[in-house]
Amino acid sequence: MKSFIRLILSASVDKPFWVVAVFAPLLLLAVTGLFRIDFEDGLRTMFTSSSEAFEDYAAYSHAFAQSETDVAVLVSAPDPLGSAGLTTLQNFILEAQFIDGIGGVYSIFSLSKRDPETGELVRLLPSDLTDQPALDLAIKLVADRTASGISLLSEDGRETVVAFSMGADMADMAGSSGTLHNLENLARDMSVKGGIQFAITGLIPIRESIIAGLKRDQMKINVLGAFLGFLVSLALFRSFWIAFINTVTPVTALIFCLGAFGWLGLSINALTNALPVLILVLASSDSIHLTFEIRRRMGRGEGRIDAIRGALVDIAPPVVLTSLTTMLAFASLFYSSSPIVQDLALAGTAGVFLAMLVVLFVHPVVFMIAGRFSFVAKVLPLVEKPNAGKRKRMFAVRNFRAVSLGGIALTLAALFILWPIQPAYRFLENIDEDQPVVQILQRVEALSGPINNINIPLTLKTGVAITDQAVFDDLAKLHAAVAPLGGIRAVVSLNNLKELVSDSAGRIDTAALTRLLEQMPERFRSRLIGLSGSDLQLVALVPDKGSQVTDALAAAIERTVQSLDLQALTAGRPTGFLVMSSALTDDMIKQLTISFLIAALACPALIGFWYRRLDFGLAAIVPNILPIILSGAVLTALDFDIQITSALALTIAFGIALDDSIHVFNRLHLQMRQDGQAISGPLVAHAMSQVRPILIVTTIILSAGLLATLVSEMPMIRFFGLLCMATFVLALISDIVLLPAIITWFAKDRT
Template sequence: MKYLIGAILALSVRRPFLLLALVVPLAIAAALGVPRIGFEDGLRSVFASDSEVFQDYVESSQNFAHSESDIAVLFSTKEELNPATLSVLQDFVLEAQFLDGVDAVLSIFSVRHRDQVSGKMVPLLPSDLNNNAEVVRALDLVNAQSATGARLMSPDKRNTIVILSMSQAITDMAGSSETLRLLDDLAARTSAENDIKIGITGLLSVRDQIIWGLKSDQIRINFLGAVAGFLISFVLFRSFWVTVLNMLTPIAALLFCLGLFGWLGLSINALTNALPVLILVLASSDSIHMTYEVRKQMADGATVREAVTTSVRDIAGPCSLTSLTTILAFMTLYYSDSPIVRDMAFTGAFGVFFAMLVVLFVHPLVFMIGGSIPFIRAAFLPKRKNAFDNLFGTSFFQHLISKYRQYTIGSFVLCALALAYFFPIQTSYRFMENIDASQSVAVVLAQVEKVAGPMTSIDIPIKVPDGASALDPDVLQELAILHQHLQAIDGIRAVISLDTLVKQITVASGETVTQHLQSVLDQLPGRFRNRMIGQDNQSLQIMLLVRDEGSRAVVELVDKVNRVIDDADLKILRPKQPTGFLVMSSTLSSTMIRQLTVSFLIAALFCPFLIGMWFRRLDFGLAAAVPNILPIALVGAALTISGTGIQFTSALALTIAFGIALDDSIHVFNRISLEGKKSGQPLVARTIVDAMVQIAPVLMTTTVVLSTGLIATQISGMPMVRFFGVLCVATFLLALVCDLVILPPLVTWFASNSEKDKLPR
């Protein structure tokens, strides 16, 4: 550590303009790197792993088409569909099917039936849409004749759905934005020219909306976080120039980190969206500690150079340790099987480390250069007390220490109760928790599901025995039995399989069911055909349409499905484990959330150990545990009791917030150590009280700045980002209370017997 402090003093204090000459071009390079940052939703890759569940999903996705590659377009009219509105719809479908990436289109114009005269399969809707009688008759039969089993029109005939099945490249979001923009333009143009409302939704649309939200969030959240931090700092420091100098370093840290992310090719996704503002507020917190120390030294008569030098020597160490504990909290996320979570671990740890270097080198530089300007140097001297200076006096902390046994035992009991409610972990996950229910894509999705039923499904791949055909009568007969059993399960809205087609077709004389079924399948677009028969032609798929009621409900429903399959006593077909995006995400989310919880436990074990090693005092490490675990346990218990459960967002937030919450404890220990060196008595009541009186206003200031900065997340369009901010703020506020009320008694409790002899009775 002494080498780092020596480097800081050599550059920032002794050669500030040389360091400035290095910082300016680096800042320009960082600014050029910011536009290079990529954005992705990351909501599919978050589950990528070597687990059997994910590999089953990958294998199924390669053989079958799934509804997650669909875009649903909802057409709504004030009156029943008529020849005029059908003509508009037909033109839209014709133009949409030629958009890049669209593999197939399913609409009411795709529905076919057997012509009584020719015996051929022909479109149900007449070619002459002006034949009103034929149109009305055809519309009455649309839902019953749909080859895929999906309802394409509402009973009142005022809403109809067009399904666009996208190519695999678009499913992977490569070039999807452009296709969706073209589709939006087509919908807007069609709607403006006609009295028709058109809405677009589907998994791809949701993911695209998330990416656009990420981009706008970065601008709005970081800007608001910086403005809020400036205003709060101004209120607390009561000096415009001190506030300006204090905010320059956090903004520089954010700029350098974002620029480096851009040059390294790192992306912002749904998990890392709050990371930049987190770096901003962490850098603000460390800067505030150094600013307080500089002003304190100058109030005692030191020059700017002397004040900055003392500040670096006294504060650089604990600021480095606070960054290390936060880095450790991020690194524990490597325990996760998810590549995107591990990427977040690297990005977060790297960002915090780089921000630490910026704060340690740039903040002293800012004060050295600012101090060379007379009217700014005059502002360094605190003419008025900080807003929090008079909140805590010596009597408050003397009371805590005199009753240290009671407060310590009480904190142990409270922590045990909170952990008892927190564990065992109750996990919760829904895909749509990633987007606001009021956004158009979510509103349209709800409307589409009212018409067509759920767009999410439990998919059951079924292996056909070697030598048999998927269309053999024996295979179809056993499929019908399984189809019927699955329909009886409560919670399943509809079952779609080849049996759905068999029940709809009318076989002509001299033709077998297999022959007619083959002719129907041949007329279906490939991606719709592959929802029922695999590309290998040796496997079938049954799709169980269900609503996403949360991961626990989905897992319970899958268990019911497995029991029904086991009881079906199948002789020919060999169903595999149910899969699909809904099943895969619901199953793995529970595992991964528990892994993130283990990450928190690892951080809770090693961070206090690191503190003890850093200060070379085991008692400091032991005292740090409860005041920082308790806030996490209380928040986790509240989530469990409320029925919210632990989600991805909360698991990540609690792990990261733990590492950040330790910052206050570290600065308390540092202040106790500094006061002990001054008095020559390492740990007596007077030392603890003096240290707490000095550090309490700083802790409150940094907590307010941290909380205010993260409150900026509430303007995000993504619920999980807003939830992340709320959980972090709640944890920071609880951690502040614990550090002010519980930590002093705990330090006293774990003190050596010789030190306790000097404490008041």
């Protein structure tokens, strides 16, 4: 550590312009990295793992075309759709299919009926939309056509839904983005021309909306975070130049962090969205500790360069240690099997490391250069109040036993409240419900059924053909058993086509079935019959009510299906994105809990090892676990479930909350060295009196910076910010009340 400090001193203090010469090109490189940053929602890769649930989902995804890539268009007219409205809709559907990437379409024009005389399938809607009597009759038939409670036309005839499926090669966001853009343009043009509104929604448009929000978030949150940090610094230090100095280093750290994102190929996603602002506030906090110490030393009469040297010798070790514990907290997330969480672990660890280097090398340089200007130099010295440094008694130190036991009791009580907390995940948790794309989705779901589903793969038994009557008998049994289960809006399978392909006796007309399947767009056909042609599936359309509800429903479906005596089909386990993500949310939260425990054990151990003091390591445990458990307990008491974001926030906040404790230990360590005394009650009280103001200031700065997350377009990022802020405030209280009490209890001399 000493040689590292010597390196900083010889560079930043002795040759500040050399440091500028080295960092300036690096900064330029980082700026160019900003333009390489990739944005993605990360929701597809969040659950990738070798778990059984994911393996089931992967196998199912390869076997059947996915509805996740469907784009739904809600068509709404001021009057019931008639000749003119339907012509506009017809034109829209025809034009949309010339857009590259559109793989299929399903609309009221796709609905057919079986001609009782010829046995042929005929469209419900006539091709001649000017034949009003025929059209009126057809519209009535369309309105009456509901498949198990789902419809394509609203009761008042003013709204209808058109579903477009993306081509097989457009199944990911990157591929579908251009297609979606062109479809949106067409919808906008047709809305203007036709007097009918075409509004686009679906999982891909929602994911697009989330990604657009991420891009805006990065701009808003980081700029506002830096500005708020500056404002708070200005208010607390009452000096523009000190606030300015305190802002330069964090902004530089932020640029380095974002540049590293770009050059390392790390993307900004739903989880890493808040990381840059966290780096910003962490760098702010460390910079302020250095600023405070430099000013204090200058206030005592030390020269600028000596003050910077002395501050670095005293403050660089805790800055390194706080960075190491925060890096350790991030690194503990590598325990998670989720690629997106592992990306956060890598980005967080690398970002904190970079921020530490920037604070230690750049912040002294900023002081060295800014201090040369007289208008800055005159505001630097901090004149302490006359009573500062006086050794005062302290309530927590005087009542160390009661305070310590109270803290431990509070921790246990919070743990007791926290225990029943349940994991939760919803796809839509990353977007506000008042976003147009979500509101349109809700209208589409109200009309045509949920876009989420639980899928039951069905395999044909040996010697059975898809067109066999026994297959349809089994499907009918499955429909009858699954449809009544609570929470299921509709059940869809090949059985839904039965009435179109059965003769008057109810027997399957194999030729008619084959023709009907041939007429269906391939992307829609392969939802009912697997791509191999030998698998079927039963699709239960269900609203996304959260992972717990889905887990319970999937289990109920599995029990129901397994209890049936099927002759031609073998049913697999329920799967699909909803089932997989719900099942793995629980696993992910468990892994994040273990990550937290790793951090909770490793960080205090590192502190103990760093200071070669077992008592410091032990004393760090309860005061830092308490804020986390208390935050969790408050969530439970308020009937919140624990989302992945909350679990991550609490683990990361633990790593950051330790910073205050480390500065307390550092001050004690310095005080012991200065006084040549062992730890005692008065020494603890004195150290606390010195470090308390700066802990309050850094907590205010951290929280103020994180206030910027409240302007995020992602509800989970706002929640992440709130949770972190609450944890930091609780950690501050814990560090200035509970920590000194516990340290005093460990001390031999408690007087």
